[in-house]
Amino acid sequence: MNSYLDTDELGFYGDFGGAYIPELLRPNIEELEQAFSYYRNDAQFIDEYKSLLKDYVGRPTPLYFSAKLSATFGAKIYLKREDLCHTGAHKVNNTIGQILLAKRMGKSTIIAETGAGQHGVATATACALSGMECKVFMGEKDIERQAPNVLRMNYLGAEVIPAVSGSKTLKDATNEAIRYWINHPETFYLIGSVVGPHPYPKMVAEFQSIISEEIRQQLLEKEGRRNPDIVIACVGGGSNAAGAFYHFYDVPEVQLIAVEAAGEGVMTGKSAATSALGTPGVIHGSMTLLMQDQDGQITEPHSISAGLDYPGIGPLHAHTISSGRVQAIAVTDNEALEAAHALALTEGIIPALETAHALGALNQLTLNPDDVVVINLSGRGDKDLETIAKFINKTS
Protein backbone atom coordinates (compact mmCIF):
# COMPACT_ATOMS: atom_id res chain seq x y z
CA MET A 1 0.00 0.00 0.00
CA ASN A 2 1.21 3.49 -0.73
CA SER A 3 1.64 5.59 2.36
CA TYR A 4 1.98 9.34 2.68
CA LEU A 5 5.05 8.52 4.76
CA ASP A 6 6.87 6.64 2.00
CA THR A 7 10.01 8.16 0.57
CA ASP A 8 11.66 7.03 -2.66
CA GLU A 9 15.30 6.00 -2.93
CA LEU A 10 16.48 9.63 -3.05
CA GLY A 11 14.40 10.56 -0.04
CA PHE A 12 11.49 12.30 -1.77
CA TYR A 13 7.92 12.37 -0.51
CA GLY A 14 6.28 12.80 -3.90
CA ASP A 15 7.90 15.93 -5.35
CA PHE A 16 9.32 17.14 -2.05
CA GLY A 17 12.36 16.25 0.03
CA GLY A 18 15.60 14.78 -1.26
CA ALA A 19 19.07 15.85 -0.23
CA TYR A 20 20.21 19.08 -1.91
CA ILE A 21 23.54 19.37 -0.17
CA PRO A 22 27.04 20.36 -1.14
CA GLU A 23 29.26 17.35 -1.78
CA LEU A 24 31.13 18.28 1.40
CA LEU A 25 28.24 16.96 3.47
CA ARG A 26 27.66 13.80 1.47
CA PRO A 27 29.74 11.54 3.74
CA ASN A 28 27.94 12.89 6.82
CA ILE A 29 24.53 12.29 5.32
CA GLU A 30 25.46 8.80 4.17
CA GLU A 31 26.90 7.91 7.55
CA LEU A 32 23.73 9.15 9.24
CA GLU A 33 21.45 7.32 6.85
CA GLN A 34 23.27 4.06 7.42
CA ALA A 35 23.20 4.41 11.19
CA PHE A 36 19.56 5.42 11.22
CA SER A 37 18.37 2.63 8.96
CA TYR A 38 20.23 0.12 11.09
CA TYR A 39 19.27 1.31 14.56
CA ARG A 40 15.61 2.07 13.85
CA ASN A 41 15.19 -1.71 13.69
CA ASP A 42 17.57 -2.55 16.50
CA ALA A 43 15.72 -3.92 19.53
CA GLN A 44 18.26 -2.66 22.03
CA PHE A 45 18.21 0.83 20.56
CA ILE A 46 14.42 0.94 20.63
CA ASP A 47 14.36 -0.33 24.23
CA GLU A 48 16.79 2.30 25.40
CA TYR A 49 14.86 5.02 23.57
CA LYS A 50 11.49 3.90 24.94
CA SER A 51 12.75 3.55 28.47
CA LEU A 52 14.27 7.05 28.45
CA LEU A 53 10.99 8.41 27.08
CA LYS A 54 9.19 6.79 29.98
CA ASP A 55 11.51 7.43 32.91
CA TYR A 56 13.36 10.55 31.84
CA VAL A 57 10.94 12.45 29.61
CA GLY A 58 7.88 11.39 31.57
CA ARG A 59 5.89 9.70 28.83
CA PRO A 60 3.18 8.89 28.10
CA THR A 61 2.03 12.49 28.30
CA PRO A 62 -1.61 12.85 29.32
CA LEU A 63 -4.46 13.23 26.86
CA TYR A 64 -6.50 15.76 28.76
CA PHE A 65 -10.18 16.38 28.11
CA SER A 66 -10.69 20.13 28.16
CA ALA A 67 -14.20 20.74 29.42
CA LYS A 68 -13.86 24.48 28.89
CA LEU A 69 -12.71 24.38 25.29
CA SER A 70 -15.29 21.68 24.59
CA ALA A 71 -18.08 23.86 25.96
CA THR A 72 -16.84 26.96 24.14
CA PHE A 73 -16.42 25.33 20.75
CA GLY A 74 -19.12 22.66 20.89
CA ALA A 75 -17.08 19.49 20.39
CA LYS A 76 -15.11 16.99 22.47
CA ILE A 77 -11.73 18.63 22.67
CA TYR A 78 -8.68 16.89 24.02
CA LEU A 79 -5.25 18.36 24.64
CA LYS A 80 -2.22 16.13 24.08
CA ARG A 81 0.01 17.44 26.84
CA GLU A 82 3.46 17.57 25.26
CA ASP A 83 4.04 20.63 27.45
CA LEU A 84 4.43 18.16 30.31
CA CYS A 85 7.44 16.49 28.72
CA HIS A 86 10.71 17.07 30.52
CA THR A 87 12.04 20.47 29.32
CA GLY A 88 8.53 21.61 28.42
CA ALA A 89 7.97 20.69 24.80
CA HIS A 90 7.79 17.80 22.35
CA LYS A 91 11.29 18.61 21.10
CA VAL A 92 12.90 16.26 23.61
CA ASN A 93 11.29 13.17 21.99
CA ASN A 94 13.55 13.81 19.03
CA THR A 95 16.70 14.90 20.85
CA ILE A 96 16.72 11.76 22.97
CA GLY A 97 16.40 9.61 19.85
CA GLN A 98 19.12 11.43 17.94
CA ILE A 99 21.52 11.56 20.89
CA LEU A 100 21.31 7.78 21.26
CA LEU A 101 22.10 7.50 17.59
CA ALA A 102 25.00 9.97 17.88
CA LYS A 103 26.44 7.97 20.75
CA ARG A 104 26.35 4.78 18.71
CA MET A 105 28.02 6.61 15.85
CA GLY A 106 30.89 7.50 18.19
CA LYS A 107 30.23 11.24 18.12
CA SER A 108 31.25 13.50 20.99
CA THR A 109 30.16 16.96 19.86
CA ILE A 110 26.60 17.90 19.02
CA ILE A 111 25.52 20.98 17.12
CA ALA A 112 21.96 22.22 16.78
CA GLU A 113 19.91 25.20 15.61
CA THR A 114 17.10 26.64 17.63
CA GLY A 115 14.34 29.20 17.20
CA ALA A 116 12.25 29.34 20.34
CA GLY A 117 15.10 27.78 22.25
CA GLN A 118 13.02 24.69 23.07
CA HIS A 119 15.00 22.50 20.74
CA GLY A 120 18.20 24.07 22.02
CA VAL A 121 17.20 23.32 25.60
CA ALA A 122 16.15 19.78 24.70
CA THR A 123 19.47 19.26 22.91
CA ALA A 124 21.50 20.73 25.78
CA THR A 125 19.57 18.44 28.12
CA ALA A 126 20.23 15.33 26.06
CA CYS A 127 23.91 16.30 25.80
CA ALA A 128 24.20 16.77 29.55
CA LEU A 129 22.56 13.40 30.05
CA SER A 130 24.98 11.65 27.75
CA GLY A 131 28.15 13.63 28.40
CA MET A 132 28.40 15.26 25.00
CA GLU A 133 29.66 18.69 24.12
CA CYS A 134 26.87 20.95 22.87
CA LYS A 135 26.85 24.01 20.61
CA VAL A 136 23.55 25.66 19.78
CA PHE A 137 23.15 28.23 17.01
CA MET A 138 20.44 30.78 17.67
CA GLY A 139 19.45 33.95 15.81
CA GLU A 140 20.35 37.13 17.63
CA LYS A 141 16.73 38.27 17.55
CA ASP A 142 15.60 34.99 19.12
CA ILE A 143 18.29 35.20 21.80
CA GLU A 144 16.60 38.40 22.84
CA ARG A 145 12.99 37.27 22.72
CA GLN A 146 13.58 33.83 24.26
CA ALA A 147 16.08 34.87 26.92
CA PRO A 148 14.95 32.36 29.58
CA ASN A 149 15.84 29.49 27.26
CA VAL A 150 19.28 30.95 26.58
CA LEU A 151 19.92 30.92 30.32
CA ARG A 152 18.70 27.34 30.55
CA MET A 153 21.00 26.20 27.75
CA ASN A 154 23.99 27.89 29.33
CA TYR A 155 23.14 26.45 32.73
CA LEU A 156 23.01 22.99 31.17
CA GLY A 157 26.53 23.48 29.91
CA ALA A 158 25.80 24.30 26.27
CA GLU A 159 27.43 27.06 24.28
CA VAL A 160 24.93 29.35 22.55
CA ILE A 161 26.37 30.87 19.37
CA PRO A 162 24.53 33.91 17.99
CA ALA A 163 23.61 33.88 14.29
CA VAL A 164 23.93 37.42 13.06
CA SER A 165 23.25 37.01 9.34
CA GLY A 166 19.95 37.67 7.52
CA SER A 167 16.86 38.06 9.67
CA LYS A 168 18.78 36.75 12.71
CA THR A 169 16.13 34.08 13.35
CA LEU A 170 15.69 30.33 12.88
CA LYS A 171 16.57 30.27 9.16
CA ASP A 172 19.88 31.97 9.82
CA ALA A 173 20.64 29.82 12.86
CA THR A 174 20.14 26.80 10.58
CA ASN A 175 22.46 28.27 7.92
CA GLU A 176 25.15 28.81 10.55
CA ALA A 177 24.74 25.31 11.96
CA ILE A 178 25.11 23.81 8.47
CA ARG A 179 28.19 25.94 7.79
CA TYR A 180 29.72 24.84 11.06
CA TRP A 181 28.95 21.24 10.13
CA ILE A 182 30.75 21.64 6.81
CA ASN A 183 33.80 22.94 8.67
CA HIS A 184 33.55 20.31 11.42
CA PRO A 185 32.28 17.15 9.78
CA GLU A 186 33.19 15.09 12.84
CA THR A 187 30.31 16.66 14.77
CA PHE A 188 26.74 15.35 14.83
CA TYR A 189 24.12 17.80 13.60
CA LEU A 190 21.00 17.29 15.66
CA ILE A 191 18.23 18.93 13.62
CA GLY A 192 15.19 20.03 15.58
CA SER A 193 12.37 19.63 13.10
CA VAL A 194 11.26 17.60 10.09
CA VAL A 195 13.41 19.75 7.81
CA GLY A 196 16.83 19.47 6.24
CA PRO A 197 18.20 16.92 3.80
CA HIS A 198 17.00 13.33 3.74
CA PRO A 199 17.09 11.34 6.06
CA TYR A 200 16.44 14.06 8.67
CA PRO A 201 12.75 14.68 7.94
CA LYS A 202 12.00 10.97 8.03
CA MET A 203 14.05 10.37 11.16
CA VAL A 204 12.63 13.28 13.14
CA ALA A 205 9.08 12.31 12.13
CA GLU A 206 9.71 8.79 13.40
CA PHE A 207 11.07 9.98 16.72
CA GLN A 208 8.03 12.23 17.14
CA SER A 209 5.56 9.56 16.04
CA ILE A 210 5.26 8.48 19.68
CA ILE A 211 2.77 11.36 20.04
CA SER A 212 0.13 9.84 17.77
CA GLU A 213 0.96 6.33 18.92
CA GLU A 214 -0.08 7.39 22.41
CA ILE A 215 -3.10 9.35 21.19
CA ARG A 216 -4.46 6.17 19.62
CA GLN A 217 -4.10 4.19 22.84
CA GLN A 218 -5.42 6.95 25.05
CA LEU A 219 -8.43 7.66 22.88
CA LEU A 220 -9.33 4.01 22.95
CA GLU A 221 -9.55 4.21 26.73
CA LYS A 222 -11.44 7.49 26.78
CA GLU A 223 -13.67 7.28 23.72
CA GLY A 224 -13.64 3.63 22.79
CA ARG A 225 -12.05 4.41 19.43
CA ARG A 226 -8.52 4.87 18.20
CA ASN A 227 -9.11 7.56 15.62
CA PRO A 228 -10.21 11.10 16.42
CA ASP A 229 -12.17 13.09 13.87
CA ILE A 230 -9.73 15.97 13.79
CA VAL A 231 -6.11 16.49 14.83
CA ILE A 232 -4.74 20.02 15.03
CA ALA A 233 -1.09 21.01 15.40
CA CYS A 234 1.00 24.10 14.76
CA VAL A 235 3.73 23.99 12.11
CA GLY A 236 7.06 25.74 12.25
CA GLY A 237 9.24 23.18 10.55
CA GLY A 238 6.54 20.72 11.46
CA SER A 239 7.93 18.19 13.92
CA ASN A 240 5.13 18.26 16.48
CA ALA A 241 2.58 18.14 13.67
CA ALA A 242 4.37 15.24 11.98
CA GLY A 243 4.34 13.36 15.30
CA ALA A 244 0.69 14.11 16.01
CA PHE A 245 -0.42 13.21 12.47
CA TYR A 246 1.94 10.29 11.94
CA HIS A 247 -0.35 7.31 12.58
CA PHE A 248 -3.32 9.07 11.01
CA TYR A 249 -1.91 10.05 7.60
CA ASP A 250 -3.17 6.86 6.03
CA VAL A 251 -6.53 6.92 7.82
CA PRO A 252 -8.52 9.13 5.45
CA GLU A 253 -11.43 9.72 7.83
CA VAL A 254 -9.18 11.61 10.26
CA GLN A 255 -9.04 15.28 9.34
CA LEU A 256 -5.56 16.74 9.81
CA ILE A 257 -5.09 20.45 10.29
CA ALA A 258 -1.70 22.17 10.18
CA VAL A 259 -1.69 25.64 11.66
CA GLU A 260 0.80 28.14 10.38
CA ALA A 261 1.72 31.55 11.73
CA ALA A 262 -0.04 34.31 9.81
CA GLY A 263 2.02 36.89 11.70
CA GLU A 264 0.28 40.24 11.30
CA GLY A 265 -1.90 38.73 8.55
CA VAL A 266 -1.18 36.46 5.59
CA MET A 267 -1.22 39.32 3.07
CA THR A 268 0.56 41.96 5.18
CA GLY A 269 4.10 41.05 4.18
CA LYS A 270 4.76 40.21 7.81
CA SER A 271 3.79 36.57 7.91
CA ALA A 272 5.21 33.07 8.20
CA ALA A 273 2.29 31.23 6.55
CA THR A 274 4.52 29.16 4.32
CA SER A 275 1.97 26.97 2.60
CA ALA A 276 -0.20 29.97 1.74
CA LEU A 277 2.67 32.19 0.61
CA GLY A 278 5.27 29.69 -0.45
CA THR A 279 6.18 28.01 -3.71
CA PRO A 280 8.38 24.98 -4.36
CA GLY A 281 12.07 25.58 -3.87
CA VAL A 282 15.16 24.40 -2.05
CA ILE A 283 15.93 25.45 1.51
CA HIS A 284 18.30 23.83 3.98
CA GLY A 285 18.89 20.81 1.81
CA SER A 286 15.40 19.85 0.77
CA MET A 287 12.86 20.64 -1.92
CA THR A 288 9.80 21.98 -0.19
CA LEU A 289 7.41 24.90 -0.05
CA LEU A 290 9.17 28.07 0.95
CA MET A 291 8.66 31.80 1.04
CA GLN A 292 10.73 33.46 -1.63
CA ASP A 293 10.65 36.37 -4.03
CA GLN A 294 10.33 36.05 -7.81
CA ASP A 295 14.13 35.77 -8.09
CA GLY A 296 14.28 32.78 -5.77
CA GLN A 297 15.75 34.72 -2.87
CA ILE A 298 14.38 33.48 0.42
CA THR A 299 12.28 36.14 2.12
CA GLU A 300 12.16 37.01 5.78
CA PRO A 301 9.16 35.64 7.60
CA HIS A 302 7.49 37.18 10.59
CA SER A 303 5.78 35.63 13.56
CA ILE A 304 5.50 36.64 17.18
CA SER A 305 6.48 33.08 17.94
CA ALA A 306 10.16 32.32 17.36
CA GLY A 307 9.47 28.63 16.75
CA LEU A 308 7.16 29.35 13.80
CA ASP A 309 9.23 32.20 12.36
CA TYR A 310 10.62 30.10 9.52
CA PRO A 311 10.19 30.54 5.75
CA GLY A 312 9.90 26.82 4.94
CA ILE A 313 8.08 23.71 6.13
CA GLY A 314 9.17 20.11 6.20
CA PRO A 315 8.86 18.24 2.89
CA LEU A 316 6.37 15.77 4.38
CA HIS A 317 4.06 18.71 5.07
CA ALA A 318 4.66 20.23 1.64
CA HIS A 319 3.66 16.87 0.19
CA THR A 320 0.59 16.25 2.33
CA ILE A 321 -0.65 19.84 2.09
CA SER A 322 -0.20 20.07 -1.71
CA SER A 323 -1.90 16.75 -2.20
CA GLY A 324 -4.85 17.87 -0.08
CA ARG A 325 -4.40 15.28 2.67
CA VAL A 326 -3.63 17.97 5.25
CA GLN A 327 -5.49 21.23 5.48
CA ALA A 328 -3.43 24.32 6.32
CA ILE A 329 -4.88 27.19 8.34
CA ALA A 330 -3.18 30.44 9.30
CA VAL A 331 -3.57 32.15 12.67
CA THR A 332 -2.32 35.67 13.40
CA ASP A 333 -0.11 36.92 16.23
CA ASN A 334 -3.12 38.50 17.92
CA GLU A 335 -5.33 35.44 17.57
CA ALA A 336 -2.59 33.29 19.05
CA LEU A 337 -2.07 35.66 21.97
CA GLU A 338 -5.80 35.64 22.68
CA ALA A 339 -6.02 31.87 22.48
CA ALA A 340 -3.04 31.51 24.81
CA HIS A 341 -4.55 33.80 27.40
CA ALA A 342 -7.95 32.11 27.18
CA LEU A 343 -6.36 28.72 27.91
CA ALA A 344 -4.41 30.18 30.82
CA LEU A 345 -7.55 31.75 32.31
CA THR A 346 -9.92 28.83 31.80
CA GLU A 347 -7.73 25.76 32.14
CA GLY A 348 -4.75 27.05 34.10
CA ILE A 349 -2.37 26.03 31.32
CA ILE A 350 0.03 28.56 29.81
CA PRO A 351 0.84 27.29 26.32
CA ALA A 352 3.86 28.24 24.23
CA LEU A 353 3.08 30.92 21.66
CA GLU A 354 3.80 28.32 18.96
CA THR A 355 1.16 26.04 20.44
CA ALA A 356 -1.24 28.95 20.85
CA HIS A 357 -1.58 29.04 17.07
CA ALA A 358 -3.05 25.54 17.11
CA LEU A 359 -5.53 26.67 19.75
CA GLY A 360 -6.36 29.77 17.73
CA ALA A 361 -7.43 27.59 14.81
CA LEU A 362 -10.55 26.46 16.70
CA ASN A 363 -12.25 29.75 15.82
CA GLN A 364 -11.98 28.93 12.13
CA LEU A 365 -13.54 25.47 12.29
CA THR A 366 -17.16 24.39 12.15
CA LEU A 367 -17.45 21.58 14.65
CA ASN A 368 -20.18 19.08 15.50
CA PRO A 369 -20.94 18.21 19.12
CA ASP A 370 -19.77 14.59 18.66
CA ASP A 371 -16.53 15.51 16.94
CA VAL A 372 -13.52 14.20 18.79
CA VAL A 373 -10.80 16.80 18.36
CA VAL A 374 -7.20 16.42 19.52
CA ILE A 375 -5.02 19.51 19.75
CA ASN A 376 -1.34 18.87 20.15
CA LEU A 377 -0.28 21.07 23.05
CA SER A 378 3.31 21.12 21.86
CA GLY A 379 4.87 23.14 24.66
CA ARG A 380 4.50 25.34 27.69
CA GLY A 381 4.70 29.10 27.60
CA ASP A 382 6.99 30.12 30.45
CA LYS A 383 9.61 31.16 27.92
CA ASP A 384 7.15 33.57 26.27
CA LEU A 385 5.99 35.57 29.26
CA GLU A 386 8.32 38.44 28.49
CA THR A 387 7.10 38.65 24.88
CA ILE A 388 3.51 38.48 26.12
CA ALA A 389 4.13 41.19 28.74
CA LYS A 390 5.67 43.48 26.10
CA PHE A 391 2.65 42.97 23.91
CA ILE A 392 0.21 43.72 26.74
CA ASN A 393 2.12 46.92 27.57
CA LYS A 394 2.07 47.99 23.96
CA THR A 395 -1.66 47.49 23.53
CA SER A 396 -2.98 48.66 26.90
Add this chain to the structure above:
Amino acid sequence: MKLKTTHPLLSIFLTAGYPQLNDLPRQLALLEKYGVDFVEVGIPFSDPLADGPVIQESSTIALKNGMQLSLIFQQLKAVNTSVPLVLMGYLNPILQFGMDRFLAEANHVGVKHVVLPDLSIEIYERSYKEIFDHYGVTPCFLVTPKTSDDRIRKAARLSEKGFVYLVSTNATTGSQHLTTLNLQERYREVKSLCGATPVIMGFGIRDKATFEAATVDVDGAIIGSAFIQALGSGKEEEFLAQLKSPK
Protein backbone atom coordinates in the same frame (compact mmCIF):
# COMPACT_ATOMS: atom_id res chain seq x y z
CA MET B 1 35.35 25.76 -23.40
CA LYS B 2 38.13 23.35 -24.14
CA LEU B 3 40.54 23.80 -21.29
CA LYS B 4 44.16 23.94 -22.36
CA THR B 5 46.16 22.13 -19.75
CA THR B 6 49.66 23.01 -20.88
CA HIS B 7 50.09 25.21 -17.81
CA PRO B 8 48.35 25.36 -14.42
CA LEU B 9 44.98 26.96 -15.04
CA LEU B 10 44.09 30.02 -13.04
CA SER B 11 40.42 30.64 -12.45
CA ILE B 12 38.89 33.54 -10.59
CA PHE B 13 35.51 33.53 -8.89
CA LEU B 14 33.55 36.72 -8.44
CA THR B 15 30.03 37.56 -7.37
CA ALA B 16 28.08 39.28 -10.12
CA GLY B 17 26.88 42.70 -9.02
CA TYR B 18 29.61 43.21 -6.42
CA PRO B 19 30.75 45.71 -5.32
CA GLN B 20 28.62 47.69 -7.80
CA LEU B 21 25.71 46.47 -9.85
CA ASN B 22 27.33 47.04 -13.24
CA ASP B 23 30.93 46.07 -12.44
CA LEU B 24 30.93 42.74 -14.22
CA PRO B 25 31.99 43.89 -17.74
CA ARG B 26 34.89 45.95 -16.36
CA GLN B 27 35.96 43.09 -14.09
CA LEU B 28 35.89 40.61 -16.96
CA ALA B 29 38.03 42.92 -19.11
CA LEU B 30 40.59 43.16 -16.32
CA LEU B 31 40.68 39.40 -15.83
CA GLU B 32 41.20 38.97 -19.55
CA LYS B 33 44.06 41.47 -19.49
CA TYR B 34 45.79 39.38 -16.83
CA GLY B 35 45.35 36.18 -18.77
CA VAL B 36 43.06 34.42 -16.34
CA ASP B 37 42.15 31.06 -17.90
CA PHE B 38 38.49 31.06 -16.98
CA VAL B 39 36.14 33.00 -14.77
CA GLU B 40 33.42 31.73 -12.50
CA VAL B 41 30.58 34.19 -12.34
CA GLY B 42 28.70 33.72 -9.09
CA ILE B 43 24.93 34.20 -9.02
CA PRO B 44 24.14 35.85 -5.68
CA PHE B 45 21.80 34.03 -3.31
CA SER B 46 20.26 35.05 -0.02
CA ASP B 47 21.32 31.88 1.80
CA PRO B 48 24.66 30.62 0.47
CA LEU B 49 25.14 27.55 2.67
CA ALA B 50 28.61 26.51 1.55
CA ASP B 51 30.10 29.99 1.73
CA GLY B 52 32.06 31.74 4.41
CA PRO B 53 31.57 35.36 5.49
CA VAL B 54 33.37 37.04 2.56
CA ILE B 55 31.26 35.52 -0.22
CA GLN B 56 28.11 35.74 1.92
CA GLU B 57 28.68 39.45 2.32
CA SER B 58 29.36 39.95 -1.40
CA SER B 59 26.10 38.12 -2.15
CA THR B 60 24.15 40.26 0.26
CA ILE B 61 25.57 43.45 -1.25
CA ALA B 62 25.01 42.27 -4.82
CA LEU B 63 21.37 41.51 -4.01
CA LYS B 64 20.97 44.88 -2.34
CA ASN B 65 22.41 46.44 -5.47
CA GLY B 66 19.56 44.77 -7.36
CA MET B 67 21.43 41.94 -9.05
CA GLN B 68 19.29 39.18 -10.51
CA LEU B 69 19.83 36.34 -12.92
CA SER B 70 18.15 38.05 -15.86
CA LEU B 71 20.47 41.03 -15.44
CA ILE B 72 23.55 38.77 -15.32
CA PHE B 73 22.54 37.35 -18.69
CA GLN B 74 21.91 40.83 -20.03
CA GLN B 75 25.37 41.95 -18.92
CA LEU B 76 27.00 38.83 -20.33
CA LYS B 77 25.25 39.33 -23.66
CA ALA B 78 26.82 42.77 -23.93
CA VAL B 79 30.41 41.80 -23.06
CA ASN B 80 32.82 40.57 -25.60
CA THR B 81 35.48 38.50 -23.89
CA SER B 82 37.64 35.63 -25.00
CA VAL B 83 37.87 34.26 -21.45
CA PRO B 84 35.65 31.24 -20.97
CA LEU B 85 32.91 31.79 -18.42
CA VAL B 86 31.34 29.40 -15.95
CA LEU B 87 28.16 30.25 -14.09
CA MET B 88 28.10 29.21 -10.47
CA GLY B 89 25.12 29.37 -8.19
CA TYR B 90 22.81 27.71 -5.75
CA LEU B 91 19.88 25.91 -7.20
CA ASN B 92 16.97 27.91 -5.84
CA PRO B 93 17.31 31.14 -7.85
CA ILE B 94 17.88 29.02 -10.95
CA LEU B 95 14.78 26.93 -10.31
CA GLN B 96 12.70 30.08 -9.93
CA PHE B 97 14.13 31.45 -13.17
CA GLY B 98 13.35 28.07 -14.72
CA MET B 99 16.03 25.48 -15.44
CA ASP B 100 15.05 25.31 -19.10
CA ARG B 101 15.23 29.07 -19.52
CA PHE B 102 18.50 29.21 -17.53
CA LEU B 103 20.21 26.69 -19.77
CA ALA B 104 18.83 28.30 -22.93
CA GLU B 105 20.13 31.72 -21.86
CA ALA B 106 23.49 30.27 -20.80
CA ASN B 107 23.84 28.65 -24.17
CA HIS B 108 22.78 31.87 -25.84
CA VAL B 109 25.52 33.93 -24.15
CA GLY B 110 28.11 31.24 -24.81
CA VAL B 111 28.35 29.79 -21.31
CA LYS B 112 28.87 26.06 -21.60
CA HIS B 113 29.59 25.16 -18.00
CA VAL B 114 27.85 25.58 -14.71
CA VAL B 115 28.76 24.74 -11.12
CA LEU B 116 25.74 24.13 -8.89
CA PRO B 117 27.07 23.18 -5.47
CA ASP B 118 23.78 22.00 -4.01
CA LEU B 119 22.74 19.84 -6.94
CA SER B 120 23.78 16.25 -6.36
CA ILE B 121 24.77 13.82 -9.08
CA GLU B 122 21.72 11.69 -8.29
CA ILE B 123 19.18 14.48 -8.58
CA TYR B 124 20.93 15.79 -11.70
CA GLU B 125 20.67 12.42 -13.39
CA ARG B 126 17.04 11.95 -12.41
CA SER B 127 15.69 15.39 -13.16
CA TYR B 128 18.03 17.53 -15.24
CA LYS B 129 20.52 15.55 -17.30
CA GLU B 130 18.28 15.36 -20.32
CA ILE B 131 17.76 19.08 -20.53
CA PHE B 132 21.44 19.88 -19.89
CA ASP B 133 22.29 17.58 -22.78
CA HIS B 134 19.68 19.26 -24.93
CA TYR B 135 21.29 22.68 -24.45
CA GLY B 136 24.83 21.35 -24.51
CA VAL B 137 25.65 22.68 -21.07
CA THR B 138 27.98 20.69 -18.81
CA PRO B 139 27.60 20.53 -15.04
CA CYS B 140 30.98 20.59 -13.30
CA PHE B 141 30.53 18.51 -10.18
CA LEU B 142 32.21 19.05 -6.86
CA VAL B 143 34.19 16.29 -5.22
CA THR B 144 36.17 16.36 -1.99
CA PRO B 145 39.13 14.32 -0.76
CA LYS B 146 36.55 12.22 1.10
CA THR B 147 34.36 11.47 -1.91
CA SER B 148 34.45 7.78 -2.76
CA ASP B 149 36.46 6.62 -5.77
CA ASP B 150 33.38 5.44 -7.62
CA ARG B 151 31.67 8.73 -7.15
CA ILE B 152 34.73 10.65 -8.33
CA ARG B 153 34.81 8.53 -11.51
CA LYS B 154 31.15 9.23 -12.05
CA ALA B 155 31.59 12.97 -11.53
CA ALA B 156 34.49 12.92 -13.98
CA ARG B 157 32.37 11.17 -16.58
CA LEU B 158 29.44 13.57 -16.23
CA SER B 159 31.76 16.59 -16.20
CA GLU B 160 34.05 15.34 -18.92
CA LYS B 161 33.39 18.27 -21.25
CA GLY B 162 34.28 20.64 -18.44
CA PHE B 163 36.17 19.93 -15.26
CA VAL B 164 35.81 18.37 -11.86
CA TYR B 165 35.83 20.89 -9.04
CA LEU B 166 37.96 19.48 -6.25
CA VAL B 167 37.15 21.07 -2.94
CA SER B 168 40.50 21.18 -1.17
CA THR B 169 39.29 20.50 2.33
CA ASN B 170 36.17 20.24 4.42
CA ALA B 171 35.41 23.90 4.88
CA THR B 172 33.15 26.68 3.72
CA THR B 173 34.72 29.06 1.19
CA GLY B 174 37.36 31.50 2.36
CA SER B 175 38.66 29.26 5.09
CA GLN B 176 42.35 29.66 5.88
CA HIS B 177 43.29 26.11 6.74
CA LEU B 178 44.31 24.71 3.38
CA THR B 179 45.85 21.42 4.39
CA THR B 180 47.59 20.73 1.12
CA LEU B 181 50.42 18.78 2.62
CA ASN B 182 48.76 15.79 4.18
CA LEU B 183 46.19 15.55 1.41
CA GLN B 184 48.56 15.70 -1.51
CA GLU B 185 48.48 12.01 -2.09
CA ARG B 186 44.69 12.03 -2.20
CA TYR B 187 44.73 14.95 -4.63
CA ARG B 188 46.91 12.92 -6.96
CA GLU B 189 44.54 9.98 -6.65
CA VAL B 190 41.60 12.21 -7.49
CA LYS B 191 43.48 13.49 -10.52
CA SER B 192 44.13 9.98 -11.71
CA LEU B 193 40.55 8.83 -11.04
CA CYS B 194 39.33 11.68 -13.22
CA GLY B 195 41.27 10.50 -16.24
CA ALA B 196 41.12 13.05 -19.04
CA THR B 197 38.70 15.35 -17.22
CA PRO B 198 40.64 18.33 -15.85
CA VAL B 199 40.65 18.74 -12.08
CA ILE B 200 40.47 22.25 -10.72
CA MET B 201 40.94 22.86 -7.03
CA GLY B 202 39.03 25.44 -5.04
CA PHE B 203 38.41 26.62 -1.46
CA GLY B 204 41.24 28.19 0.49
CA ILE B 205 43.41 29.22 -2.49
CA ARG B 206 44.24 32.87 -1.93
CA ASP B 207 47.59 33.94 -3.40
CA LYS B 208 50.49 32.89 -5.57
CA ALA B 209 51.91 30.50 -2.97
CA THR B 210 48.69 28.61 -2.36
CA PHE B 211 47.94 28.61 -6.08
CA GLU B 212 51.31 27.06 -6.85
CA ALA B 213 50.99 24.52 -4.07
CA ALA B 214 47.52 23.52 -5.26
CA THR B 215 48.49 23.10 -8.89
CA VAL B 216 51.37 20.72 -8.23
CA ASP B 217 48.88 17.85 -8.20
CA VAL B 218 45.94 19.02 -10.28
CA ASP B 219 45.28 21.02 -13.45
CA GLY B 220 44.33 24.34 -12.00
CA ALA B 221 42.94 26.25 -9.08
CA ILE B 222 40.21 28.77 -8.34
CA ILE B 223 40.64 31.87 -6.21
CA GLY B 224 37.40 33.20 -4.77
CA SER B 225 37.18 34.90 -1.38
CA ALA B 226 40.61 36.53 -1.64
CA PHE B 227 39.72 38.13 -4.97
CA ILE B 228 36.35 39.26 -3.63
CA GLN B 229 38.16 40.91 -0.75
CA ALA B 230 40.44 42.67 -3.19
CA LEU B 231 37.38 43.85 -5.14
CA GLY B 232 35.88 45.16 -1.94
CA SER B 233 38.89 47.35 -1.28
CA GLY B 234 39.39 48.35 -4.93
CA LYS B 235 42.72 46.51 -5.09
CA GLU B 236 41.84 43.89 -7.69
CA GLU B 237 44.51 44.95 -10.14
CA GLU B 238 47.26 44.74 -7.49
CA PHE B 239 45.90 41.36 -6.51
CA LEU B 240 46.08 40.03 -10.06
CA ALA B 241 49.52 41.53 -10.58
CA GLN B 242 50.98 39.42 -7.77
CA LEU B 243 49.63 36.32 -9.54
CA LYS B 244 50.43 37.08 -13.15
CA SER B 245 51.84 39.79 -15.34
CA PRO B 246 49.43 41.50 -17.74
CA LYS B 247 49.29 40.41 -21.38
